[in-house]
Amino acid sequence: MGSRKKKSTRVLPREVFLSHSHKDKAFTAKLAEELRRHGIAAWYSERNIAGAQQWLDEIGAALERCDWFIVILTPDAVKSKWVKREISDALMDDRYNERIVPLLVKACKVRQLAWPLATLQIIPFQAFKRGLTELLRIWGIGYRP
Numbered sequence: 001m002g003s004r005k006k007k008s009t010r011v012l013p014r015e016v017f018l019s020h021s022h023k024d025k026a027f028t029a030k031l032a033e034e035l036r037r038h039g040i041a042a043w044y045s046e047r048n049i050a051g052a053q054q055w056l057d058e059i060g061a062a063l064e065r066c067d068w069f070i071v072i073l074t075p076d077a078v079k080s081k082w083v084k085r086e087i088s089d090a091l092m093d094d095r096y097n098e099r100i101v102p103l104l105v106k107a108c109k110v111r112q113l114a115w116p117l118a119t120l121q122i123i124p125f126q127a128f129k130r131g132l133t134e135l136l137r138i139w140g141i142g143y144r145p
Helices: 022-035 054-064 075-079 080-093 116-118 129-138
Strands: 018-021 068-073 100-104
Touching: 018 022, 018 080, 022 068, 022 075, 022 129, 054 080, 068 075, 068 080, 075 100, 080 100
Parallel strands: 018 068, 068 100
Antiparallel strands: none
16 A cells, blocks of 8 residues: 655745835835745836836736735735735636735734735734745745845
8 A cells, every 4th residue: 555645736936916015115125035036936016117117007917927916914005005906906816816925014904905815814924034934835935044
């Protein structure tokens, strides 16, 4: 009797969409840099939209192209109409089913942004290295200092 090896259900992202308030751009840039350093492509608006490009078109194209969605939760994100629009789009898109990852960076009222977020596993990210380690674990990637 041989043992059967369980198939991994982890799916590595082709590209991750980082939804965030512009007031959290320093954290977002640091997260994107770390994801890329670990082999994960990441898209966020400050880095990827040139001044003359149409914001809505570029955000829409990125939402269509990316296969994972991370929302950076802070009080500023909860107040942001753009984060609310992006998370609403992701929650309605079946491609993101079980591929939406909320990161709690600062204490905030998550339900005010989108009530379904409260039903998802939220990764505490107040300690950056610990949060990054847990995030990478979703994809079976170990943290590399």
